Amino acid sequence: MTPRPAAFAIPGDIATLTGGYIYERRLLEGLRGLGHNMQHLILPASFPDPTSDEMGQAVAALEAVDPARPLILDGLVFGAIRTEGLARVRAPIIAMIHHPLALESGLSAPRRAYLFQTEWDNLRLARHVLVPSPHTKAILTGRYDVPDDRITIATPGVDPPGPARERAAPPLILSVGILHPRKGHDILIDALAQLADLDWQAVIVGNPWDATHAAALAGQIDRSPVGARVRLAGRVPTCELERLYAQASIFALATRYEGYGIVFGEALVRGLPIVSCRVGAVPDTVPPGAGLLVPPEDAGAFADGLRKLLIDPTMREGMALAALAAGRHLPDWTGTALIASRVIDGLQG
Structure with a gap:
């Protein structure tokens, strides 16, 4: 059977370096590689906070999609676009929800309530929903009343690691995540200040x-x-990031919330023990033997986790082996695309 043509609407530059954009770029490439004729719609980069004119442009672009093409709609747009505009879209909608916008850090109470209601209403219009993790699926079924059979988990893929390990001395603590309050880099910096008596270096990318x-x-x-x-x-360039992964002894991300966390997969396939927080999808993504998870917003607890790994090379190596073992079971990006492909081809109408 010839793969069904489809469309993928994404705001802004698809080459933007965030986990969500990397996921969607690789998914778009993967679907094309499987033979789908994929129309890439570039919507205003300002979502989820567009101007009135940008909102109108986005609605018009979505209305113009051929109704024969299922339309995958990025969550930054899906969770914020006006429901009355979305209701005019004729193409069957597949929502791509990394995590609900209403769960983002630092929102005012009125903004959080608005996003929750908009996402709730828009989910009534989606024919199907793609999510990256069981955690996000549980939120949508539990808080948004989305039927279980309308949600498919498409776990992000991982690429094979780059250069062979060449651990730096002193031990390198590597953190990778956009410079945004949700990623908790401020907590990590406070935690590192409590480790002045130990020998280490740290890089935040x-x-x-x-x-x-x-x-x-x-x-x-x-x-x-x-x-x-x-x-x-x-x-940093990809080659520099690969070099840092090869040199690192510990991966650390003091995140306040994750709908999945692609960087954890990158750390696992490279055999890096992980220190992170017990929030969102992190406990589902980081196997117990491969990392230490502490409460969020707690620099002292985060420092304790880092200290345990820094002072105990045997523990660190055991977790590194567990990380490598877990990484071998993660899907590649073709596997992720195959899951989305089955959703597109199986959609009625």
Whole structure:
């Protein structure tokens, strides 16, 4: 059977370096590789906070999609687009929900309530929903009353690791995540300040998604008693990131919430023990033997987790082996695309 033509609507630059954009770029490429004629719709980059004109542009672009093409709609748009506009779209809608927008960090109560209601109403219009994790599926069935059979989990794929391990000395603590409050880099920096008595170095890699927050992190490092040992690298080329993964001894992300967390898969396939937080999908993504999970918003607990791994090389190596074993069971990106392909081809209408 010839794979069904479809469309994928994504706001802004698909090459943006965040987990969600990486996932959607690889999914689009994978679906094309499987033979789907994929129309890529570029919607305004301002979602989920578009102007009125940008909202109108997005609705018009979605209305113009051929009703014979199932339409995968990115969650930044799906969760914020006006319901009355979405209701005019003739193509069958597949919502791509990484995590509900109403769960984002730092929202005011009225904004959170607005996003929840918009997502709730828009989910009534979706023919199917793609999610990256069992955690996100559980939220949609439990809080948004989406029927179980209308949700499919398409776990993000991983690529094979790059260069062979060449662990740096002193041990390198690597954190990878956009410079945004939700990623908890501020908590990590506070935790590192409590480890001044140990020998280590740290690098934080991430696209400066929130310029104000990125500047605040730089100032926090400058004021830290261990600031000379912490490098805020920002966005780096792929080859540099691969080099850092190869040199790292510990992967650390003090996240406040994750709908999945692609970087955890990247750490697992590279055999990195993980220190992170017991929030969102992290406990489902990081196997117990491969990492230490602590409460969120607790720099002291995070420092304790890092300290255990830094002072105990045997524990660190055991977790590294467990990470490698877990990484071998993660899907590749073709597997992720195959799951989405079955959803597209199985959709009626």
